[in-house]
Amino acid sequence: MPSAVVTRFAPSPTGFLHIGGARTALFNWLYAKHTGGTMLLRIEDTDRERSTDAAIAAIIDGLTWLGLDWEGQPISQFARAARHREIALELLARGKAYRAFETPEELAAMRDKAKAEGRFARYDGRWRDRDPSEAPAGAASVIRIKAPLEGETIIHDCVQGRVAFPNKDLDDFVILRADLTPTYMHAVVVDDHDMGVTHVIRGDDHLTNAARQSIIYEAMDWQAPEWAHIPLIHGPDGAKLSKRHGALGVEAYRDMGYLPDALRNYLLRLGWGHGDDEVISTAQAIAWFDLDAVGKSASRFDFAKLENLNGHYLREAASARLVDEVAPRLEKQLGRPLTALARSRLAAGMDGLKARAKNLVELAENAVFYVIDRPLPLNPKAEQILS
């Protein structure tokens, strides 16, 4: 019997859960559900400078709002540093890695020189075959992996197919820093292995990382997971999604009045399709979703379509649920709690209200009429019509 599928979503807590991350999480979640497996959550917080608790909270909030859940407690990558160090040392002992004593300044100089010569910087392996005894006394060292010099590294990807990288382009990257903390490249491999991850589903900006990471798997004689590198989401202008476009946190979409159901459906259809189906329930998504149907090309974020889908889910939503959603928005606008009377009027009007709004903001605007004090203030135009 094949082992059960284990996927993981592994965001770095340096900001909110952005839309691309949300889709990656969704795909991981759907694939796990589809196969009867589990999804794990790992927080990649090894960058102590940039990681914040607020970001962790925002990510967890975002996932929860989207209705995506994971098995067990979130795993802190930082907390596993000792284990990462242990494996780095083992790689060293196995002769698969080596200590390198160059200084950051030396490295920077190397890069500048390469750039000046019109080449691009790759570590030259200057310590690969030198004996550590040649190191200047007291010099700090990092541990670098001994990457193969010739041939190619092949990645068999569920989405991208077979992708080959010439090994001459993969340099001896650092796995353990001078301060003994692991680099991302190394920590990911150790964690995915230890967590029993069978399928790594992530953005295709990690495709070349898969080649590097497979070098570590190889060196440890570990079995590499199945890879699935999904295309990135671009902004409406085709450029990489930036803060200027829709690279907002999912909570921004919540604030803009989108329902999680709509955002999920929309994100699912970005890069994945199932015939002519557009409105897809979660149950259907779980039944239908598979990695081989994920497209290979990047897609652009289109608010109009999200809006349309949102209108659909709004119409379908139970009125009571929408009252709960809209009431806080109205209270915020009014600056006071809704009276029981106002709330009941709102509930009574909801069936009509939800039929014509595209998002909760609009719905709240249209609902103001139901909850403000009587008599209703008339604007000049209304006065004129009435008279």
Place this chain on the structure above:
RNA sequence: GCUCCCAUCGUCUAGAGGCCUAGGACACAGCCCUCUCAAGGCUGGUACGAGGGUUCGAAUCCCUCUGGGAGCGCCA
């Protein structure tokens, strides 16, 4: 610069050699329905990036070009 990836309507996509004078959805325009606005119905325009092959036949296979994207840190 090097490596890798991608390429069907404005956008998301269906399409895995003949079912394609290329289908659906969003958006757009017009009409219908309607006390308004939505929703709904109908109609319309708009796409296989270019050039070469292979084949009786190519959106689908191959090559080149062009255009987009990603990666090349003691960041993740």
